[in-house]
Each structure stands twice: as structure tokens, then as C-alpha cells.
Amino acid sequence: MSTITVAGPAEEAATGVSLYRAIWRWHFFAGLLAIPFMLNLAITGSLYLFKDEINGTFFGYRYLVQPSGEALPAARITEIAASAVPGATAKSYKDPLSPERSAVVTVSSDAGATLVFVNPYDGKVLDTVGSTDEFNYVVKRIHSLAYFGDMANRLTEIAGGFAMVLVVTGIYLWWPRRQTGGVVSVRGTPSRRVFWRDLHAVTGAFAGVLIFFLAITGMPWSPYWGANANAWLTEHGLGYPVQLWDDVPKSRKVTEDILPKSGWIIEKAPVPLSDIAAAQSAKPIGLDKAVEIAERLGMAPGFDMTIPSDETGVYTASLYPDDLSDERTIHIDQYSGKPLLDIGFNQYPLLGKAIEWGINVHQGQEWGRFNQLLMLATCLTIVLSCVTAAVMWWKRRPAGCLGVPPLPPKRSVYYGLWVITAIFAIAFPMSGIAILAMIAFDQIVVRFVPPLKRVFA
Structure with a gap:
């Protein structure tokens, strides 16, 4: 006759304590590793949210003009821009977004790509700046840490996954357990640790959904997850509609190779070829x-137009605007002027639309000023969470060690958490593998190396 063993109150309590401690320990390690990256993402992200305002305020001398008469033809503007940089060739032309904006031409020379800002009315060159030195480009590259190389960029991807873990585990730790404070209120004064604990918990709990949203909508730009997600969506008919390319000769270039900026869904879409046979008998239609x-x-208005670099190249007009309904890419045969491909946001599959919408909100572009302020508030919340975490840790840290939350009494609680982590690793491989390595280090190395065990106590 079999015997059924029912866990008593003491065992249930031990299991609850073990789970809480295990998740607290994970939360601590993830936060310890992610805080520097999250501070960078929040600060640079706040700047990028207001890129147009920054351009108009600090760089207005090259972005803003006084309308006067008829604007010069695009071809003339590109000629002026190319002559402003010795040995340069015009690669793309940016149509002014409004009558008060300058035209921007990207030219290429032995020195690399250069942005030339031209007054479209009188042809005056307002400024020239290397494309990789332009303020917003630099901010964006520091945001992703791509400015410091591929490895740093991958660390940012890992930190993005950690941010999602921190939100989920943080909400679990915050969840009310019969305490009288620290749920929606902050107890104590700044001199006490409980003040910083409550400020950290309450702030994170109420802003957690937005922080999670920023983390997951930032993933499309990540080097590993973003590239593989784009390829998977396209392969399964959930990315750009590949059938539109079936009857069009394609080059080896993809959209992101020729455009300064494009929608994420079509970055990897192939660029069509112009009719090479026409090159023998017809002349290019020209930029105008x-x-x-x-x-x-x-x-x-405000679209980029790339200029063909060879006989088979195409003119490509692309717009990635605040209003997603205007997002569009048109490839034009350079001889016949025929639109070879014309794809807009309304043609994206549902999941593709959702990702582009998430990216737009992430960048503060979807609902005007409200969207900017909402994302700014989220970024400031991230900064506050990082600061309060550091202060809270410092106040509880014993001398001579890191003050890591204690190991759970029941090690068996890790079995279920390992399964959850494995599932997360499948969804976000870079972050998941880092977490698995972190847990393995904690459970194997730290456990059996006395000096490390003291430091991580």
C-alpha cells in the first residue's frame, strides 16, 4: 500500500523562503552586472528621444533655414554638396522635411562618408560633418555600445535580457507578503536602508511594464537576437512580404547597405536591379x-533618395517617419523611371507591424510629445532604480564581502528555476546563456572555493 506524504507548514515555509532567496540572489547578480549598461541606455536614450529638439537648438545653424523663393533642384543641390568635399561623389539626397529645413546630402570620398547640409534656396553650404561624427549618430552608437566594438555591443544585448529578468524577479520580490509598507508607500527617511529599499521596489513595480517594454522593443537592434529574429520572420512569411520580389531581378545588396535609415522589417530585403539592357540604349532619368x-x-516630405552607384543600381526613396502610416520604400529603375517595388507599412504582416510600432514607441515617435515624455519618465525611473539599488546594497553590505543574498535552504528549488532559465535562453540566447553561466558559477565554483564563498557571502 503506497503512502502519500503531505508537506507540513514548516516544509512549505522552507520552500517559500528558498524560492524567495533564490530569486533574490538572481535579482542581485543580474542587477550587479546590468546597472552600468542600464544607466548608459537610460541616459543616452533620453537624449535620443529629443534628437529633433537638440538638432534645432544646438545645431540649428545647419538644420534650419529661412524660406526664400523657389528651392533649387535636387540634382543641383547634390552637385554643390559634392563640390564642398574634395574628390567626393554624392550617394544620397534627403528631401527637406519642411520649408524651414535644410537639404542633407551624403557624399563619399577617400575620407569616408560625409553629411553636407545645404540651404535649398541659395545653395549655401551650411556645414559638413563626418557621418559617423554627427551628434545623434554618436549618441545612438554609444547607446548600443557599438561605438566601442562588437563585444561591447553584445554585452548591451545581454543587459537588455537582464533588464527583463530584473523586472520579473523584482515584481516577485515586491509582491505584498503581509507587510504594512513598501508596497505603494515608502517608509523611513533617506538615512535608513528601508527607505531606499521601498523607493526601489515601489518605483520598479509601477514602472516595470514600461521598463520591460523598452527592453524587449530594443532587442530588434541587438546584433544576435535582432539579426536572427529578422531572418526567422522573413523565412516564415512574417517579415517583409518576399513575394513582392519574386519577379524582380535582385542584387546582392540589402536595403540597409544603401539607405541611411530604413524600417527594421525591410533592412535585410534585397535591393532590385535596374534593366541592364536599357543601359546600352537609354540614359539615366537623373535625380530630379x-x-x-x-x-x-x-x-x-523628408524622404531619403539614394543615387545609383553603377549601371544596375536603382534610385531608392525611403521614409521612416514619426507617423508609421507614411513609412514607405520605393525602388525606381534608373532608366525607365518605373517603380520596381513600392512597399509601405500597410503591406507588412501583422507581427511586422507590431514590431515597427514597438520600435516607434521606443523612440518616442508614435504619440508626439506625450510619447517622448512617457519614455523619458521610464528612462528616469531606470536611473532611479539603479541609484537606489546601489545605495540599498551599500547600506546592507557587510565589511569584506559583496553582501550577496544568502543561498536558499533547499537547493532543490533551483530545479524549476533552471527549467525557466533554459526556456528564457531559447527565446533570448545571449542573455540566457549568460544567466546559465552565472548560476553555474554561483552553484559550482563559488560553493566549493572558500575564498570566493567568503567574498560572495
């Missing part, structure tokens, strides 16, 4: 005609 065609097809 290509711009006219794009405008006639309804392309909204």
Missing part, C-alpha cells in the same frame, strides 16, 4: 526625375 516620381507616387 526620380524625386519627381517619388513625390508623384505620394511619398511624404
